[in-house]
Amino acid sequence: MSTSHQPAPPPQPDPDGFSRVLDRAFGHPSGVLGRLGGWVMARGNSATEHRVVDLAKLEPDETVLVVGPGPGVGLHAAALLAGRTIGVDPSPEMLSLCHERCGDRAELREGSAARTGEPDGSVDVVLTVNNVMLWDDRAAGFAELFRVLRPGGRLLLSAHEKWLPVSRHVLADEAAEAGFADLQTWTWEPPGFAALAAQLRAVKPA
Numbered sequence: 001m002s003t004s005h006q007p008a009p010p011p012q013p014d015p016d017g018f019s020r021v022l023d024r025a026f027g028h029p030s031g032v033l034g035r036l037g038g039w040v041m042a043r044g045n046s047a048t049e050h051r052v053v054d055l056a057k058l059e060p061d062e063t064v065l066v067v068g069p070g071p072g073v074g075l076h077a078a079a080l081l082a083g084r085t086i087g088v089d090p091s092p093e094m095l096s097l098c099h100e101r102c103g104d105r106a107e108l109r110e111g112s113a114a115r116t117g118e119p120d121g122s123v124d125v126v127l128t129v130n131n132v133m134l135w136d137d138r139a140a141g142f143a144e145l146f147r148v149l150r151p152g153g154r155l156l157l158s159a160h161e162k163w164l165p166v167s168r169h170v171l172a173d174e175a176a177e178a179g180f181a182d183l184q185t186w187t188w189e190p191p192g193f194a195a196l197a198a199q200l201r202a203v204k205p206a
Contacts, residue, residue: 047190048158048197049074049129055201056156058082062124065148067113067141068131072098072106078127079105086123088116113141118148126155132171133163142178152206155180161187161198168198175202 053074058064058081069075069087075098079085087098088111095108102108111117113128113135126145135141145155155175161168168185176183180202188197 045070045130046073047192047194050077051188052127052129052156052158053077053081056125056127056154058125063122064125064127065116065118065123067116067126067128068134069098070094072101074127074129075106076102086118088112114144116144116148120147121150123148124150124153129158130160132157132159133165138174139178142175146178146180146204149204151204153204155202157200158197160195162195164198168200171200175200179204181205
């Protein structure tokens, strides 16, 4: 009896596999993909990182906490202006890139928005760029950032608007629930081909 062999079906796309690649490059950077993602982030996010640092109006006697500094572009810019600069990131690959960029200008540690390792009321400014969409628990993140800020301290947050899980107005409401006041939100279009940024400023009441 003869049998006919059907051609093998073409390979199907693997959306889960692609998602894992993106996560290893950008979401939770690790290995070679993480370093490649860091290279991309350093170039794509540079204008926004510098804008957020400019908006913060840092003073030489201030302590700045950068949450999710990635490859360290904004961290380095902040460290040139502030008296003490701390970078907290869950990715060892990103912390390594931060050290390469900043040297001893910044203190680095593994952590997250919800787990910064900072004492109560120990920082004047918190900066975070393109990181809030990765927080596992935004309520816990805002509560932690409120805790570590001194009275009168300020939070500056920026993220790609199209990747936000909620609108910037909802983010402001969540920050207000954590205790922040004087909330302002707006959008900013970076130069070049970077995505529209949603930005937020908030203050811990004195």
